[in-house]
Amino acid sequence: MEALSISTLIVALAEIGDKTQLLALLLAARFRQPWPIVFGILVATVANHALAAAVGAWVSAQVPADIMRWVLGLSFLAIAAWTLVPDKMDDEDSGFYRYGAFGATLVLFFLAEIGDKTQVATVALAAQYSDTLMVIAGTTIGMLLANVPVVILGHFAADRLPLGIIRAVAASLFAVMGLYVLIA
Known part of the structure; x- marks a missing residue:
């Protein structure tokens, strides 16, 4: 359960203000069909995070435990710093709208x-926890917790979120996780 709960919390917070959340808002405004968008987010996240978790599990099996501890700890600290940087929407390819x-x-x-950063976090979490299915489930739930309200409530929810505070909390959680891995 630890892998599930930590993965859910970290990704849900890290996703606030992320480009995929902005993409969810854009898609909601474009299509005005929340459930196909929610299911698209679910399927895309499961596929993407399953690949990321497989990489994390493979890396943890290949790298000696002492080195892995340092790699994981420093990775979480790097993700903490990355989380503090506000994301902006990259150029989207509107050609995909025809689908x-x-x-x-x-x-x-x-x-x-x-x-x-959430994919990188999934790699690190899968390397940290042996239960990759719980990591995938947790990161997917976290992604849905952050994006589904944006899809359903549109700009009303996104405009009222204190993104700076949420980024700081997410960065703090990544930093605590990194320090925990390095010290434990």
């Missing part, structure tokens, strides 16, 4: 998550 709400969301979310 409809679900298809556009699936493709755009999968691509937007490649190399994103």
Whole structure:
């Protein structure tokens, strides 16, 4: 349960204000069909984070425990710093809109998550915890917790969130996790 709860909390907080959350808002405004967008986010996140977790599990099996501890600790500290940097929307390819709400969301979310801090966090969490299924479930739940309200409530929810405070809390959690790994 620790892998699930930590993964959910870290990704949910890290995702606030992220480019994929901005993408969720854009898709909600464009299509006005919340459920196909939510399902697209779900499928894209499961696929992307399953690949990331597999990489994390493979790395943890290949790298000696002492070195892995340092790599993980420093990775979490780097993600903490990265989380403090506000994200902005990259140029989206509106050509994907022809696939409809679900298809556009699936493709755009999968691509937007490649190399994103939540994907990197998923790699690190899967390397930290042996239960990769719980990490995938947790990071996916975290992604949904952050993005579904944006899709359903649109700009009303996004405009009222204190993004600076949420980024600081997420960065603090990553930093605590990094220090815990380094000290423990």
